[in-house]
Amino acid sequence: MKPRSSRIAATAATLVVLATLATACNRGSDSSTAAGAGKPKIAIDLPRADSDFWNSYAQYVKSDVSSQGLNTLPVSNSSNDVTKLVANVQVFENTGAKAVVMAPQDTGAIASTLDALAAKKIPVVSVDTRPDKGNVFMVVRADNKAYGTKACEFLGKQLDGKGKVAEFQGALDSINGRDRSEAFASCMKSEFPGIQVIELATDWKGDVASAKLQSTLAANPDLNGIYMQAGGVFLQPTLALLQQKGVLKPVGQSGHIAIVSNDGIPAEFDAIRKGDIDATISQPADLYAKYALFYAEAAAEGKTFQAGPTDHQSTVITLPNGLEDQLPAPLVTKDNVDDKTLWGNNVGH
Structure with missing residues (x-):
């Protein structure tokens, strides 16, 4: 099946053009830039800081926000605490977020927060975790x-x-x-x-x-x-x-x-x-960051997607409460551990 009102490939191409036009960089915790000033505000909550995987994801988020010239609110970290995540989301709502990127670690307890965001027409992109209930614009996750x-x-x-x-x-x-x-x-x-x-x-x-x-x-x-x-x-x-x-x-x-x-x-x-x-x-930490931000900006701009293959070697599937882009996650052994395309070979220890 093809994306409904805008193909992923076409939207990605649009973002590439926008990123090319962006010249300013992230500075400090408020990562809004001059280039992104006219764009909708995107809110980002990092789920935890006690895991090398999630710390790598955070690095990719920071880099991609800068390279794509996005307009983002100060990034928060909910520290594996759903209560903190709910509080952070309330701050996002009060400061004008037009889309939210989160990675709820307790996928059952976030439903009421997702419902509240949906009522305010603030789309949510969930990274790595699929909420059990509550509307999501897109889950960016591997199978x-x-x-x-x-x-x-x-x-x-x-x-x-x-x-x-x-x-x-x-x-x-x-x-x-x-x-x-x-x-x-x-x-x-x-x-x-x-x-x-x-x-x-x-x-x-x-x-x-x-x-x-x-x-x-x-x-x-x-x-x-x-x-x-x-x-x-x-x-x-x-x-x-x-x-x-x-x-x-x-x-x-x-x-x-x-x-x-x-x-x-x-x-x-x-x-x-x-x-x-x-x-x-x-787990593709680099692609999680890249496509979470891609879908968040697309959602904030009113774009929509539909189930089917994408142009980045993944498949979008339909969920009861939204869509999920299932990104590739390869098995790594001694035979391919030095493959430079693996994100783990491209970040610091």
């Missing part, structure tokens, strides 16, 4: 079920279909945690019934994952696989614990615990190169 399935298929093959795998589940009140967990469990059950999955709820917290892994290792010294649903928060505490316990063996060595992760941060790539972990699935 999280594919994350769980890819991780399962990779680990299953690495373990020859046998063994025990600890799974660090993200918060199950988050659509991402649910999607990854459900897809991983379904794939393991159908394709690798000889592998026992030990599900460890973590609420996306690295210290919780580490404590639960320590208990799991004590009870299951034959553990031979780990699936980390977010390398940005789980990688370092996991490697530190495995090192402390003397079980951090490199890939190919007897006793190696096969590890697959999600995120695609530079630290994961380094761990793949060292042989500490086997693979990760690269």
Whole structure:
């Protein structure tokens, strides 16, 4: 299907022209520019600052706001607290936001805020997370079920279909945690019934994952696989614990615990190169920022889209409460870890 009133490609071309005309840069927390002064105000809330992935996303947002010459309100950070997010949105409403970019970490608790924004005709672009209810103009996200399935298929093959795998589940009140967990469990059950999955709820917290892994290792010294649903928060505490316990063996060595992760941060790539972990699935932090801002400005300007393929190797799907642009998220192993097109090879550590 084609976009309804304006093709994504055509709109993207328009933004390229606008970006070319923009000459001023971001300065300070209020990133409105002379070039963007005539444009609608876009509000941006960053979800947290305790994850390498989200800190990289924040860098890309800052860069893209500048390069696209956007008119943005001072950027806020809700620190993984839905109460703060609601308060930040109220500030956005009071300061003239014409579109809001957010990444609600609790996807069930944001519905009333989305309804309030819809009543005021302020469109919302949700990044990485899909709100359970409440209208959204566009969700910019990768296919999280594919994350769980890819991780399962990779680990299953690495373990020859046998063994025990600890799974660090993200918060199950988050659509991402649910999607990854459900897809991983379904794939393991159908394709690798000889592998026992030990599900460890973590609420996306690295210290919780580490404590639960320590208990799991004590009870299951034959553990031979780990699936980390977010390398940005789980990688370092996991490697530190495995090192402390003397079980951090490199890939190919007897006793190696096969590890697959999600995120695609530079630290994961380094761990793949060292042989500490086997693979990760690269969440496109760069594309999240680029297309979140693209759709936010398009929404503020009254443009609309429809389900179907895009010109940036993704597919827009229809949701009960809006649309979702499912961006590509490749599996990264030792075979392609040095690929320069991966965002994790283009940001600082």
